[in-house]
Structure formats: structure tokens, C-alpha cells
């Protein structure tokens with residue numbers, strides 16, 4: 060881990076091209092973005108007005124899924140790949156609220172996330188948090204780097220929220236998921252969200268095309284069939300594969316369905 064000691068941003072941070080971690084932060088109402096991110100974010104919102112709801116529903120799903128895992132499912136370890144910029148209710152905050160000794164490893168490959176990672180390292184004294192700068196395409200490297208913090212002989216929640224959409228090749232995305240889930244024992248869980256064109260979302264497809272011509276990294280949507288393949292061989296936790304907004308919503312607070320699948324599944 061190498062979190063910068065000063066507030067200065069690493070030279071690798073590019074302020075001339077919109078980056079997903081920063082635009083996502085913009086849609087979530089955060090403050091860590093450049094003019095180019097806001098410009099692209101606004102153009103996408105103009106084409107696909109519900110994108111802000113997608114981002115908020117995805118984060119709310121994260122909160123509900125982690126609360127369930129740390130609570131009812133008794134999971135004490137979390138590997139959150141494609142973490143994003145720190146925001147409200149980060150994984151360790153939600154998990155340690157329920158299980159103070161929860162251990163969380165965050166992984167992202169955007170240098171801006173590394174620059175802000177210190178906010179992700181505010182563990183409870185009983186638990187632990189770690190940040191690894193790595194590419195999701197290298198699960199072996201991630202698992203090696205996570206080992207000092209996570210006991211891979213005990214169940215782990217592997218979280219891939221809004222990130223497999225940046226692995227454009229579906230076979231490669233499947234290999235990543237398999238390698239991660241093969242490395243963790245029975246009782247581990249997989250937590251996924253992924254954009255889709257199958258749950259509506261007016262302007263979604265045009266907005267993705269615009270994104271791919273103007274921002275980075277390029278993104279793809281996936282069908283329910285492709286999403287289900289990531290979970291194959293695992294036991295889906297109720298209610299199964301749904302819009303992430305419809306996954307165990309708090310009573311009376313179900314937001315609109317958004318064009319983002321969400322699911323939690325358990326390894327036998």
C-alpha cells in the first residue's frame with residue numbers, strides 16, 4: 060500500500076479526461092471531481108436522466124448488502140474491488156457498525172482513489188482496513204496483497220460493485236470472478252452490481268456510447284443471462300437477481316427501479 064503523505068495529487072491523475080471514479084463521485088453529490096468530469100457527467104445526465112438515481116441506488120444497495128452480510132450472514136471479511144472514491148457509508152463503516160472486528164480490503168486502480176484512500180483507512184480498533192492499488196484484471200495479485208489483512212481460510216465477501224462493466228470481455232470478467240471465488244472458502248459470498256439495458260433507463264445506450272467516446276475507462280452493459288453467469292454455481296440469496304434498488308429495500312423506502320442489476324450469492 061502506498062497512500063500519498065501530502066494532499067498533492069499524484070502526477071498520474073489526469074484532469075483533462077473524465078474518469079469514472081470522479082464522475083461517479085459527482086453523480087453521488089461528492090466534491091472530488093474536475094471540470095471535465097462535471098462536463099461529461101452533465102452530458103450523460105442530459106441523455107440518461109436517471110443515471111444519478113442509478114449511482115445512489117447502487118450505494119444504497121452496498122449498504123444493505125454489507126449490513127446483511129456483517130449481520131445475518133456472519134461475514135467478518137470484505138474484499139471490495141472497484142471501491143470508488145470515499146463517500147458516505149463506506150464498506151468498512153457499514154460492516155464495522157454491525158461487526159466492529161470486521162476486516163476490509165479496498166482495491167481500485169484509479170490514482171485519485173489512492174490519493175483519497177486515507178479516508179478509507181479509518182478502521183475501528185478491533186477491525187482492520189487496507190487499501191491496495193491494483194487492477195481487477197489481476198486477481199492473483201489482489202489476493203496476494205490482501206492476504207496479510209484477510210484470512211482466506213475463513214469466509215470473505217467478494218464485492219464487485221459497478222466494476223465488471225469496465226472489463227469489456229465477458230470471458231475475462233468471468234475468469235476474474237471465478238479466480239476470486241475459487242480462492243475463498245465455502246460460506247463466502249459474491250456481491251455484484253452491473254449496468255444493463257434490460258431494465259429500461261431511457262437514453263442509457265446512447266449515454267454509454269457517448270461515455271466510450273469521451274471518457275475512461277470504456278464501459279459495457281450486460282444482459283441478465285450474462286449477469287447470472289457470474290453467479291453460476293453459487294446459491295443466490297433472496298430475492299435473487301433484481302434491479303439493485305429492489306434488493307431488500309427498507310420497508311416503505313423502495314426507490315424507482317434502476318437499470319443496474321444487483322445480487323448477493325453464497326458459495327456452497
Ligand SMILES: C[S@@+](CC[C@H](N)C(=O)[O-])C[C@H]1O[C@@H](n2cnc3c(N)ncnc32)[C@H](O)[C@@H]1O
Pocket residue numbers: 079080083117118121140141142143144166167168169172193194195196219220221222225276
Ligand atoms: C462505478 S464506480 C463504483 C464504485 C463503488 N464500487 C460503488 O459501487 O459505488 C467503479 C469503480 O471501479 C474502478 N475501476 C474501474 N476499472 C477498474 C479496474 N480494471 N481495476 C480496478 N478498479 C477499477 C473505478 O476507478 C471506479 O472507482
